[in-house]
Amino acid sequence: xxxxxxxxxxxxxxxxxxxxxxxxxxxxxxxxxxxxxxxxxxxxxxxxxxxxxxxxxxxxxxxxxxxxxxxxxxxxxxxxxxxxxxxxxxxxxxxxxxxxxxxxxxxxxxxxxxxxxxxxxxxxxxxxxxxxxxxxxxxxxxxxxxxxxxxxxxxxxxxxxxxxxxxxxxxxxxxxxxxxxxxxxxxxxxxxxxxxxxxxxxxxxxxxxxxxxxxxxxxxxxxxxxxxxxxxxxxxxxxxxxxxxxxxxxxxxxxxxxxxxxxxxxxxxxxxxxxxxxxxxxxxxxxxxxxxxx
Amino acid sequence: xxxxxxxxxxxxxxxxxxxxxxxxxxxxxxxxxxxxxxxxxxxxxxxxxxxxxxxxxxxxxxxxxxxxxxxxxxxxxxxxxxxxxxxxxxxxxxxxxxxxxxxxxxxxxxxxxxxxxxxxxxxxxxxxxxxxxxxxxxxxxxxxxxxxxxxxxxxxxxxxxxxxxxxxxxxxxxxxxxxxxxxxxxxxxxxxxxxxxxxxxxxxxxxxxxxxxxxxxxxxxxxxxxxxxxxxxxxxxxxxxxxxxxxxxxxxxxxxxxxxxxxxxxxxxxxxxxxxxxxxxxxxxxxxxxxxxx
Numbered sequence: 001x002x003x004x005x006x007x008x009x010x011x012x013x014x015x016x017x018x019x020x021x022x023x024x025x026x027x028x029x030x031x032x033x034x035x036x037x038x039x040x041x042x043x044x045x046x047x048x049x050x051x052x053x054x055x056x057x058x059x060x061x062x063x064x065x066x067x068x069x070x071x072x073x074x075x076x077x078x079x080x081x082x083x084x085x086x087x088x089x090x091x092x093x094x095x096x097x098x099x100x101x102x103x104x105x106x107x108x109x110x111x112x113x114x115x116x117x118x119x120x121x122x123x124x125x126x127x128x129x130x131x132x133x134x135x136x137x138x139x140x141x142x143x144x145x146x147x148x149x150x151x152x153x154x155x156x157x158x159x160x161x162x163x164x165x166x167x168x169x170x171x172x173x174x175x176x177x178x179x180x181x182x183x184x185x186x187x188x189x190x191x192x193x194x195x196x197x198x199x200x201x202x203x204x205x206x207x208x209x210x211x212x213x214x215x216x217x218x219x220x221x222x223x224x225x226x227x228x229x230x231x232x233x234x235x236x237x238x239x240x241x242x243x244x245x246x247x248x249x250x251x252x253x254x255x256x257x258x259x260x261x262x263x264x265x266x267x268x269x270x271x272x273x274x275x276x277x278x279x280x281x282x283x284x285x286x287x288x289x290x291x292x293x294x
Numbered sequence: 295x296x297x298x299x300x301x302x303x304x305x306x307x308x309x310x311x312x313x314x315x316x317x318x319x320x321x322x323x324x325x326x327x328x329x330x331x332x333x334x335x336x337x338x339x340x341x342x343x344x345x346x347x348x349x350x351x352x353x354x355x356x357x358x359x360x361x362x363x364x365x366x367x368x369x370x371x372x373x374x375x376x377x378x379x380x381x382x383x384x385x386x387x388x389x390x391x392x393x394x395x396x397x398x399x400x401x402x403x404x405x406x407x408x409x410x411x412x413x414x415x416x417x418x419x420x421x422x423x424x425x426x427x428x429x430x431x432x433x434x435x436x437x438x439x440x441x442x443x444x445x446x447x448x449x450x451x452x453x454x455x456x457x458x459x460x461x462x463x464x465x466x467x468x469x470x471x472x473x474x475x476x477x478x479x480x481x482x483x484x485x486x487x488x489x490x491x492x493x494x495x496x497x498x499x500x501x502x503x504x505x506x507x508x509x510x511x512x513x514x515x516x517x518x519x520x521x522x523x524x525x526x527x528x529x530x531x532x533x534x535x536x537x538x539x540x541x542x543x544x545x546x547x548x549x550x551x552x553x554x555x556x557x558x559x560x561x562x563x564x565x566x567x568x569x570x571x572x573x574x575x576x577x578x579x580x581x582x583x584x585x586x587x588x
Contacts, residue, residue, distance in 0.1 A: 190515025221484025278528035
């Protein structure tokens with residue numbers, strides 16, 4: 001496998017994404033040493049049982065000491081506190097990245113705590129499952145999936161190149177873009193779909209018990225796909241919605257307008273309008289398949 | 295395999311469901327003869343190439359002559375015309391069923407055209423994929439899935455028992471319920487999810503071309519699951535929405551209320567309310583998995 005890309009990688013947080021990253025690091029020989037950190041003792045013990053790292057630290061500051069690459073793999077609502085905690089212990093010349101699903105808020109929360117000489121290259125692997133926790137991860141989670149990096153133009157190019165090489169080593173395709181643009185695109189591709197799925201499953205949860213049982217029983221008709229999405233980690237998603245509020249509300253506004261129009265077409269019995277709409281959406285599906293995202 | 299359940303089964307329509315049924319009939323030896331009918335010559339030729347039946351008929355009336363079991367496998371908007379066409383040719387003592395996703399409208403459209411002595415046992419296999427046409431079907435589509443029958447209380451019990459045995463032979467679990475109740479439950483489990491998926495994919499389709507390309511590129515974040523649902527047959531779904539209008543609009547009303555409440559929670563930054571909601575939806579997912587519907 002040759003030289004590892006980094007001597008010591010610190011993973012702050014070891015849930016689905018962090019533990020997948022740990023497994024990918026090991027499988028591909030990307031790091032000399034993997035330091036795993038979680039503030040929850042149980043999670044840390046579980047990670048040790050799974051042999052996900054080389055050292056385990058409840059103190060994130062301790063985990064990052066001597067690390068040339070640090071990746072924050074926690075819900076984005078925890079980023080400010082984590083950055084405050086690890087900031088004083090980050091080595092000059094080291095690279096800091098993360099896997100948060102929103103990027104403007106992450107930059108806002110992390111930047112103030114970084115010492116000079118630390119290269120911050122925010123990242124977002126567009127990959128996941130509805131499962132959470134260190135046992136849910138797997139080395140191939142990122143394979144063939146995009147990882148979006150949103151470094152500021154001021155960041156050293158070789159630091160960005162190294163983070164790119166890291167994600168490519170984990171099997172990802174890598175893109176760079178502006179953080180604001182990232183948040184707008186992901187509001188449509190990811191945050192809005194989760195919002196909708198959480199809503200519709202909640203609507204079903206509010207039915208009377210007998211109706212609810214039947215909804216579950218006959219869920220194969222479409223509903224079960226939404227339940228899968230709506231089973232994703234509640235804290236992670238709470239934080240995403242709160243930290244990408246504007247873009248999510250803007251996407252929701254468009255969605256609601258379109259839903260109202262379709263609703264009216266149903267009420268009025270506008271057969272042609274409905275068929276046209278449903279035919280148009282098939283083309284988007286073809287695009288997704290052509291782009292090898294399914 | 296013993297005696298086939300029926301001597302001659304006529305399938306009116308040979309798309310995803312009809313062709314899956316044809317394959318299941320052959321694989322399980324449920325019919326002595328399978329008569330396949332489609333009003334589209336191309337589809338019929340494709341069905342013949344795929345050897346889905348024993349005889350092929352562009353004229354549905356011809357297909358049902360001598361059949362002891364007839365199953366309408368067409369979009370529900372076509373049922374009235376089909377019933378009018380086959381009515382005069384149905385044998386006394388034969389059983390008529392269907393696979394339509396709505397049941398009250400099907401009963402309304404079919405009943406007036408039935409001669410006396412024909413047993414009508416409406417059915418709905420809660421199974422499907424986003425693919426359409428005779429090549430999309432497969433014999434195991436119904437395995438482990440529910441098939442809901444909605445016969446009127448006046449229908450002969452042995453006719454219902456035979457239809458039940460037929461679907462069980464195809465691998466389904468079978469339930470009987472009132473047509474009105476069926477339409478209400480399916481509005482939530484199937485029609486509303488499709489409506490929502492068609493909407494959100496349409497919202498993306500309306501973006502500027504460059505944004506649309508990115509939405510497709512990064513669709514792995516949740517959006518791609520919706521594109522799959524929104525790739526379902528447009529005519530079939532147009533007909534479902536138009537023919538289960540009241541129940542769909544009622545379900546949509548509940549959904550919109552709930553969406554508005556979540557939207558407000560995001561706008562106001564109500565972290566606890568969001569987390570509570572997202573935690574509650576996980577339980578529903580557990581129900582779906584326990585019910586072996588995923």
